[in-house]
Amino acid sequence: MKEGEVQAAVETMARQARAAALKLSQLSTEKKNAILLAMAAGLRAATAEIVEANAKDIAAGEEKGLGKAMLDRLRLDEARVDAIAGGIEQVAALPDPVGEVMEKWKRPNGMRLEQVRVPIGTIGIIFESRPNVTSDAAVLCFKTGNATILRGGSEAIHSNRAIAKALQEAGAKEGLPDHAIQLVPFTDRSSVTALCQMDQWLDVIIPRGGKGLIETVVAQARMPVIKHYDGICHVYVDATADLDMAVSLVVNSKTQKPGVCNALETLLVHSEVAGSFLPVVADALKAKGVELRGCEHTQVQIDCLPATEEDWGTEYLDLILSIKVVDSLEDAVSHINTHGSHHTDCIVTADENRAELFLNSVDSACVFHNVSTRFADGEEFGFGAEIGISTEKLHARGPMGLRELTSYQYRVRGEGQIRG
Amino acid sequence: MKEGEVQAAVETMARQARAAALKLSQLSTEKKNAILLAMAAGLRAATAEIVEANAKDIAAGEEKGLGKAMLDRLRLDEARVDAIAGGIEQVAALPDPVGEVMEKWKRPNGMRLEQVRVPIGTIGIIFESRPNVTSDAAVLCFKTGNATILRGGSEAIHSNRAIAKALQEAGAKEGLPDHAIQLVPFTDRSSVTALCQMDQWLDVIIPRGGKGLIETVVAQARMPVIKHYDGICHVYVDATADLDMAVSLVVNSKTQKPGVCNALETLLVHSEVAGSFLPVVADALKAKGVELRGCEHTQVQIDCLPATEEDWGTEYLDLILSIKVVDSLEDAVSHINTHGSHHTDCIVTADENRAELFLNSVDSACVFHNVSTRFADGEEFGFGAEIGISTEKLHARGPMGLRELTSYQYRVRGEGQIRG
Numbered sequence: 058m059k060e061g062e063v064q065a066a067v068e069t070m071a072r073q074a075r076a077a078a079l080k081l082s083q084l085s086t087e088k089k090n091a092i093l094l095a096m097a098a099g100l101r102a103a104t105a106e107i108v109e110a111n112a113k114d115i116a117a118g119e120e121k122g123l124g125k126a127m128l129d130r131l132r133l134d135e136a137r138v139d140a141i142a143g144g145i146e147q148v149a150a151l152p153d154p155v156g157e158v159m160e161k162w163k164r165p166n167g168m169r170l171e172q173v174r175v176p177i178g179t180i181g182i183i184f185e186s187r188p189n190v191t192s193d194a195a196v197l198c199f200k201t202g203n204a205t206i207l208r209g210g211s212e213a214i215h216s217n218r219a220i221a222k223a224l225q226e227a228g229a230k231e232g233l234p235d236h237a238i239q240l241v242p243f244t245d246r247s248s249v250t251a252l253c254q255m256d257q258w259l260d261v262i263i264p265r266g267g268k269g270l271i272e273t274v275v276a277q278a279r280m281p282v283i284k285h286y287d288g289i290c291h292v293y294v295d296a297t298a299d300l301d302m303a304v305s306l307v308v309n310s311k312t313q314k315p316g317v318c319n320a321l322e323t324l325l326v327h328s329e330v331a332g333s334f335l336p337v338v339a340d341a342l343k344a345k346g347v348e349l350r351g352c353e354h355t356q357v358q359i360d361c362l363p364a365t366e367e368d369w370g371t372e373y374l375d376l377i378l379s380i381k382v383v384d385s386l387e388d389a390v391s392h393i394n395t396h397g398s399h400h401t402d403c404i405v406t407a408d409e410n411r412a413e414l415f416l417n418s419v420d421s422a423c424v425f426h427n428v429s430t431r432f433a434d435g436e437e438f439g440f441g442a443e444i445g446i447s448t449e450k451l452h453a454r455g456p457m458g459l460r461e462l463t464s465y466q467y468r469v470r471g472e473g474q475i476r477g
Numbered sequence: 478m479k480e481g482e483v484q485a486a487v488e489t490m491a492r493q494a495r496a497a498a499l500k501l502s503q504l505s506t507e508k509k510n511a512i513l514l515a516m517a518a519g520l521r522a523a524t525a526e527i528v529e530a531n532a533k534d535i536a537a538g539e540e541k542g543l544g545k546a547m548l549d550r551l552r553l554d555e556a557r558v559d560a561i562a563g564g565i566e567q568v569a570a571l572p573d574p575v576g577e578v579m580e581k582w583k584r585p586n587g588m589r590l591e592q593v594r595v596p597i598g599t600i601g602i603i604f605e606s607r608p609n610v611t612s613d614a615a616v617l618c619f620k621t622g623n624a625t626i627l628r629g630g631s632e633a634i635h636s637n638r639a640i641a642k643a644l645q646e647a648g649a650k651e652g653l654p655d656h657a658i659q660l661v662p663f664t665d666r667s668s669v670t671a672l673c674q675m676d677q678w679l680d681v682i683i684p685r686g687g688k689g690l691i692e693t694v695v696a697q698a699r700m701p702v703i704k705h706y707d708g709i710c711h712v713y714v715d716a717t718a719d720l721d722m723a724v725s726l727v728v729n730s731k732t733q734k735p736g737v738c739n740a741l742e743t744l745l746v747h748s749e750v751a752g753s754f755l756p757v758v759a760d761a762l763k764a765k766g767v768e769l770r771g772c773e774h775t776q777v778q779i780d781c782l783p784a785t786e787e788d789w790g791t792e793y794l795d796l797i798l799s800i801k802v803v804d805s806l807e808d809a810v811s812h813i814n815t816h817g818s819h820h821t822d823c824i825v826t827a828d829e830n831r832a833e834l835f836l837n838s839v840d841s842a843c844v845f846h847n848v849s850t851r852f853a854d855g856e857e858f859g860f861g862a863e864i865g866i867s868t869e870k871l872h873a874r875g876p877m878g879l880r881e882l883t884s885y886q887y888r889v890r891g892e893g894q895i896r897g
Contacts, residue, residue, distance in 0.1 A: 078840075079814060079838075079840065082838075082840070083838065162859065164857070164858075164859055168848055168852065170858060170859075175840075177870050177871065178840065178870060256695075260870050260871070261870075261871055275676075275699055276699065279695055281701055281702075281869070281871045281872075282701075283871075299893070302892075302893040305893060305895055306893060306895060309895035309896060313895070313896050394499060412890070416888045417503070418499075418502075418503065420498075420499065420502070420595075420598065420886075421886065422886055422887065423886065423887045423889065424886060424887070424888050424889070425888075425889045425890075425891070426888075426889070426890045426891065427890065427891045427893050427894075428588055428889055428890070428891035428893070428894045428895075429894060429895045429896050431895075431896040432588065432889065432894065432896060437584070437896070438584075438590060438887070439582065439584055439590075449701070450597050450598060450680050450681075450884040451597065451680070451681055451701045451703075451871065451872040451884065452701075452871040452872035454884055454885060454886065455886070455887050456887075464870040464871065464874055465874060466840075466841065466842055466843065466844060466874065466875070467842065467843045467844070467853075467858070467875050467876075468836045468844050468845075468846075469843065469844070469845045469846070469848055469852065470832070470845075470846045470847065470848070471845070471846065471847045471848035472722075472847055473719070473722040473725060473726060473847050473848070474847075474848045474849060474852065475725055475726060475729035475733070475848075475849045475851075476729060476733050476849050476851040476852060476857070
């Protein structure tokens with residue numbers, strides 16, 4: 058397609074999304090849930106078509122020479138389609154934040170004010186290879202009364218089209234407004250640029266994918282962007298830590314699922330316990346196949362590779378851990394605030410006061426005391442579902458559930474009050 | 478200055494702001510209030526220097542041929558400096574939102590979670606002619622533990638420098654961290670561009686000024702921007718309205734202070750009451766010097782200029798009002814959602830059900846029933862002070878008080894919980 062055609066097609070979708078948003082904001086919770094259940098059923102009924110479409114993507118991916126891990130993320134079978142449908146049913150069962158009165162007060166002149174949760178309006182989701190995002194993101198946005206435009210990666214285009222079609226058709230029968238869920242049906246790169254310019258029609262863009270994609274969107278977008286950048290997560294083992302607990306937390310944070318943003322990347326150890334703690338934790342980590350890269354002090358205590366300056370700012374997403382010995386809690390905090398990514402950081406200590414000092418000083422979305430970094434997650438926090446873990450400081454920080462997909466408005470009621 | 482020098486100087490300031498932010502986040506409320514009171518006293522003590530510096534700006538402005546209204550906005554005298562200092566004292570007296578536990582819950586595995594308000598971090602304020610913004614914005618950001626970089630307009634540069642110097646010197650004596658409040662000391666245009674690129678160090682930019690300034694910042698900024706766009710506010714007089722109340726609300730909304738964003742710009746009238754209401758309200762408005770521009774139906778009822786399509790999307794900020802007759806509440810809502818600026822819109826009606834329908838359907842930051850649009854204001858809402866009225870849907874919508882200058886973080890406490 059020519060760039061002008063892409064631009065025009067995307068603008069049409071964006072205008073349609075805005076029109077749909079006004080209708081979506083008027084749907085009752087019961088109606089939205091009925092539509093969600095219909096979409097789940099429709100998705101299950103379309104399993105054969107979806108798996109067939111997915112086979113085209115897999116064949117194209119194999120031809121293109123995609124890696125095994127990438128192909129696995131791309132692959133859909135009956136069980137995975139069923140899991141996606143189950144996810145929709147879960148979202149239907151969650152409480153609806155729209156309409157919630159957040160605050161309520163009265164002014165001396167008699168005016169009654171309410172701050173009420175309302176949908177954001179229109180949300181653009183730009184994502185990469187996993188086709189399940191088509192459904193997961195669309196239904197979370199729909200539950201909160203938002204219209205979505207989904208723009209997936211080219212490697213999953215057939216799967217994405219099949220999933221979107223199943224959702225749209227099943228939803229429409231139950232009253233889903235037209236254009237409430239739209240998928241950009243082509244994969245021209247210029248469609249990302251075009252979406253980024255639709256600030257009149259799109260209220261926010263959420264990019265889900267690698268750093269390159271996020272950087273592109275940040276540089277081009279005129280509307281707010283909710284970024285999900287990397288997680289360079291730390292565990293700091295204080296001099297006052299229960300060292301058995303520390304070993305357990307470090308091993309779990311690093312190895313329970315190393316390829317995700319809330320996995321541990323850098324271990325900080327107070328110098329007073331370096332001699333007793335490092336050999337024990339090193340053995341436990343090596344037994345799990347973790348490669349260790351230590352600072353000079355660490356290298357004295359254990360057998361490991363030398364860490365370079367670059368290691369302190371690296372998200373490995375792999376069985377690699379950098380280790381640094383620090384002389385104080387303050388040094389640990391300073392290292393985290395300087396080198397971390399403000400995602401999730403944990404202190405292990407038996408001393409409540411030192412824990413509070415850490416929690417108060419670390420500038421991260423999630424600050425933990427004596428729990429694994431792997432708990433930085435919407436489901437684990439009890440949000441029921443998450444659209445991701447935001448690295449923003451504005452609007453939504455950390456795990457994002459349904460509430461973070463809403464805005465609010467002030468409703469003021471009076472009896473003719475005028476300003477003097 | 479050369480562009481590279483501007484870039485380097487702004488980057489140094491931005492890095493310094495980040496360092497200051499970490500110190501600011503650790504200050505107690507008591508300490509912050511003591512610093513605020515010291516700054517207020519310091520500002521009053523520096524009145525002579527500030528008024529002298531302002532005289533240079535006024536002289537330069539007269540030479541440049543600035544209009545009378547502009548010169549008046551720029552002018553500082555003893556009373557105005559005193560009012561700015563009084564504003565600082567007011568902010569000192571407000572409750573500090575930082576540290577507030579917004580929510581608190583426990584998970585089945587025993588983890589205890591808290592969502593706690595924390596400062597955003599670093600805030601860039603880019604503003605135009607009014608020198609009082611230097612103090613007003615800086616102290617609101619400081620009260621909430623944020624570091625600020627202020628970039629004012631060239632026409633107020635001497636005044637801005639004198640005010641910033643007074644705040645910094647008086648604050649420093651009481652313990653204000655270095656670089657907590659910084660003013661860009663030069664007025665090169667490229668400093669705006671440079672600030673917009675400092676997303677590593679600046680968490681948000683708030684532009685305060687005309688549409689041109691905001692557009693520039695939106696197009697260039699890599700970090701979130703909290704915009705304060707225009708207010709095309711509506712009053713809709715329903716068929717069920719108390720018409721005396723409607724006249725009073727329309728006149729107050731339009732004429733009490735026509736040059737501000739919460740003033741009325743378009744009046745919508747239900748066709749059933751057009752004949753009885755329009756002549757009365759037209760007389761009342763004309764008596765206040767308001768020029769009326771009506772749709773065809775309106776022109777039948779009253780003597781007025783014809784409104785063009787452009788009028789429906791115009792923020793006059795002046796004694797001009799556009800008037801349209803509509804056939805239903807739904808048509809009024811549709812007109813507002815299409816032509817308005819999602820700022821503040823009001824229905825006048827004696828029917829509660831119709832009021833609720835309106836409040837539920839209008840996609841604006843503030844939706845009012847039977848009160849003047851002029852109440853869309855942080856002070857009038859009871860926020861004590863406001864940094865402006867946001868037209869964003871994310872993070873802060875409508876009047877922005879201290880709370881909207883904060884972020885949050887999740888603090889999780891446990892006893893060694895790991896993820897299975």
